[in-house]
Amino acid sequence: MASFLLVTSSPRGLQSLSTRYARNIAESLQARSGGAIVERDLAAAPLPHITSAYIDGRIAQPEARTFEQIEAVDLAESLVQEVQSADVIVIGSGMINFGPPTQLKAWLDHITWPGVTFGYSAAGKPQGLLTGKKVYLVTAAGGVFSQGDWAASDFQTAYLRHLLGFIGLTDIEIVRVEGTVFGPEAAKAAIAATEAQVRAILEQAP
Ligand SMILES: Cc1cc2nc3c(=O)[nH]c(=O)nc-3n(C[C@H](O)[C@H](O)[C@H](O)COP(=O)(O)O)c2cc1C
Numbered sequence: 001m002a003s004f005l006l007v008t009s010s011p012r013g014l015q016s017l018s019t020r021y022a023r024n025i026a027e028s029l030q031a032r033s034g035g036a037i038v039e040r041d042l043a044a045a046p047l048p049h050i051t052s053a054y055i056d057g058r059i060a061q062p063e064a065r066t067f068e069q070i071e072a073v074d075l076a077e078s079l080v081q082e083v084q085s086a087d088v089i090v091i092g093s094g095m096i097n098f099g100p101p102t103q104l105k106a107w108l109d110h111i112t113w114p115g116v117t118f119g120y121s122a123a124g125k126p127q128g129l130l131t132g133k134k135v136y137l138v139t140a141a142g143g144v145f146s147q148g149d150w151a152a153s154d155f156q157t158a159y160l161r162h163l164l165g166f167i168g169l170t171d172i173e174i175v176r177v178e179g180t181v182f183g184p185e186a187a188k189a190a191i192a193a194t195e196a197q198v199r200a201i202l203e204q205a206p
Helices: 017-033 052-059 067-085 102-111 155-166 184-204
Strands: 004-008 037-041 088-094 118-120 126-128 134-140 171-177
Touching: 004 017, 004 067, 017 037, 017 088, 017 134, 017 171, 017 184, 037 067, 052 067, 067 102, 088 155, 126 155, 134 155, 155 171, 171 184
Parallel strands: 004 037, 004 088, 088 134, 134 171
Antiparallel strands: 118 126
């Protein structure tokens, strides 16, 4: 039995394709394994941007923290615990201006924590500490970024893969929803391609 964490972040509500397929993957895997899904909907309940209370509070001794620092650090700790408790993390991210939504960036800024989710070896090599977890990452975009002229501008998938790997989440399967803005026929083909990826992932998953 696995524990699932479903993190969604699109500000497009019910129209969101990253939310639709991230939820689909989490619920399908959970139906199979019988574990529980913890949901973190970053659009419905946005996190604050990180503040000096968070940055200074993280390095202050717990007994020396101000009220604001305690509040900021407690929030980040609860977000980190959610990730630490999960065996499988499913993330939905819809491209906004070539990157992930700010809602998802705020979550990543809270959980990327020196000494807690990443550290450095004696030789100075970064070491992610959130190891042994499976990640399914659904990235949606209006354009096509998996290949072609715009591939070098895919700061969303490249950034997410890099940062998740940095904190130890290296076992990542990516599902792309892309090319949805070139008319109804192209959108239909794009959805069919995404659904084929989701089916393939679910067939391979334990
Ligand atoms: C404010 C805004 C900015 C967007 N920026 C881009 C972009 O830079 N490149 C792109 O290909 N699509 C862009 N799109 C299209 C979205 O990436 C696309 O609708 C995607 O499906 C959004 O993910 P979602 O369906 O999970 O909400 C943008 C959409 C919005 C609303």
